[in-house]
Amino acid sequence: MSTGKVKFFNERKGFGFIIDDESQKDIFVHVSGLIDKIQENDDVAFEITEDQRGKKAINVKKA
Numbered sequence: 001m002s003t004g005k006v007k008f009f010n011e012r013k014g015f016g017f018i019i020d021d022e023s024q025k026d027i028f029v030h031v032s033g034l035i036d037k038i039q040e041n042d043d044v045a046f047e048i049t050e051d052q053r054g055k056k057a058i059n060v061k062k063a
Contacts, residue, residue, distance in 0.1 A: 002027075003063055006042045018044060018057050033058040 002020055004027065009016030014031035016038075027048060029038075038044060038060060046057040 001045045001059075002048055002057075003043070003045050004057075006038050006040050006044060009038055009040060011039075016040075018046065018060070020048075027055055027057045028053070029057040029060055033060055035059055035061040038062065 002022060004018040004020045007017045007019045007026060009029070016029050017026040018029050019025070020027050029046070033056065043063040044060050045063045046060040048055050049058050050056070
């Protein structure tokens with residue numbers, strides 16, 4: 001599992017971004033990939049998958 005910090009998450013729109021601790025790059029996160037409710041600045045653990053649009057975080061939970 002990867003770790004990171006929630007950079008931005010809009011609960012109303014259902015998406016945001018996590019800064020990956022290892023690469024320091026933004027990873028997209030959608031509400032459908034959440035295990036725990038998250039908000040900005042939360043430390044999280046997650047898995048990374050890739051689709052046509054790029055990388056996204058799944059199985060996101062608070063660390």
